[in-house]
Amino acid sequence: MEAVLKIQIPNDELHRRLGGGIPTGSIILIEGKKGAGKSILSQRLMYGLLRNGYSATYISSQMSTIEFINQMKSLGYDIIRDLVKRQLIFISLYPLFVNVTSRDKILPRLISEPRLWKTTVVIIDSLSSMLPDEVDEDVLRSFIVHLKRFGALDKVTIITVDPDDMDEHLLRILEEISTILIRLSVKVFGGDLKNSATIVKYNNAPGNFQKIIPFRVEPNVGLIVEIASVV
Numbered sequence: 001m002e003a004v005l006k007i008q009i010p011n012d013e014l015h016r017r018l019g020g021g022i023p024t025g026s027i028i029l030i031e032g033k034k035g036a037g038k039s040i041l042s043q044r045l046m047y048g049l050l051r052n053g054y055s056a057t058y059i060s061s062q063m064s065t066i067e068f069i070n071q072m073k074s075l076g077y078d079i080i081r082d083l084v085k086r087q088l089i090f091i092s093l094y095p096l097f098v099n100v101t102s103r104d105k106i107l108p109r110l111i112s113e114p115r116l117w118k119t120t121v122v123i124i125d126s127l128s129s130m131l132p133d134e135v136d137e138d139v140l141r142s143f144i145v146h147l148k149r150f151g152a153l154d155k156v157t158i159i160t161v162d163p164d165d166m167d168e169h170l171l172r173i174l175e176e177i178s179t180i181l182i183r184l185s186v187k188v189f190g191g192d193l194k195n196s197a198t199i200v201k202y203n204n205a206p207g208n209f210q211k212i213i214p215f216r217v218e219p220n221v222g223l224i225v226e227i228a229s230v231v
């Protein structure tokens with residue numbers, strides 16, 4: 001297997017700004033508040049990976065399958081064929097949240113379900129909204145061991161979290177075990193809101209990467225990296 005998974009799509013800057021792809025074995029933690037761009041960035045990474053031939057599983061706490069298909073379509077990311085070919089597996093955990101006590105069972109279930117971990121890439125968006133208020137230490141340890149094993153198989157996990165919605169101790173542990181840490185924020189620039197991704201940590205970066213990547217989201221086009229001078 002190659003050392004770097006490509007994420008390039010036509011007319012794209014993100015691939016280059018991220019140093020030319022994602023190293024195999026990466027555990028990518030994407031942090032951001034509501035609307036900061038956690039879902040959009042994970043959807044863009046997923047789409048890029050699919051277009052370069054890799055398989056992916058997207059586990060969503062937010063969307064039903066129909067909503068996911070519509071969301072991807074509205075971004076200009078056509079994934080219907082990938083779903084049909086099972087190159088892309090979409091899992092909606094949304095109905096589980098009707099019952100808050102069922103959150104206790106989500107991490108153990110994620111770990112113990114081999115079907116979820118067959119693809120090259122697994123995306124969990126967002127982990128913070130799947131977790132109970134208090135995560136059992138043993139469960140957390142098993143989850144981390146599981147992520148590391150998955151990485152050792154040269155696979156990639158992308159996890160999104162909202163720091164406001166998560167135990168601080170747990171967040172620090174996830175930050176420590178992640179090999180790539182991206183913090184998303186929204187800032188006001190000239191009366192406009194701008195999304196921005198800060199690469200806090202990037203282990204085994206394949207090339208030079210940009211530490212702060214401003215971006216916007218456009219209908220039918222998806223995530224667009226802003227030229228640096230704009231922000």
Ligand SMILES: Nc1ncnc2c1ncn2[C@@H]1O[C@H](COP(=O)(O)OP(=O)(O)O)[C@@H](O)[C@H]1O
Pocket residue numbers: 032033034035036037038039040041071074075217218219220
């Ligand atoms: N399909 C879309 N078309 C246009 N803008 C979108 C679309 N999806 C998301 N956005 C915008 O992208 C930004 C980030 O959204 P999102 O990734 O859903 O945030 P988060 O997952 O961090 O809560 C928001 O400003 C949102 O309005």
Ligand SMILES: [Mg+2]
Pocket residue numbers: 038039040062125126
């Ligand atoms: Mg989201």
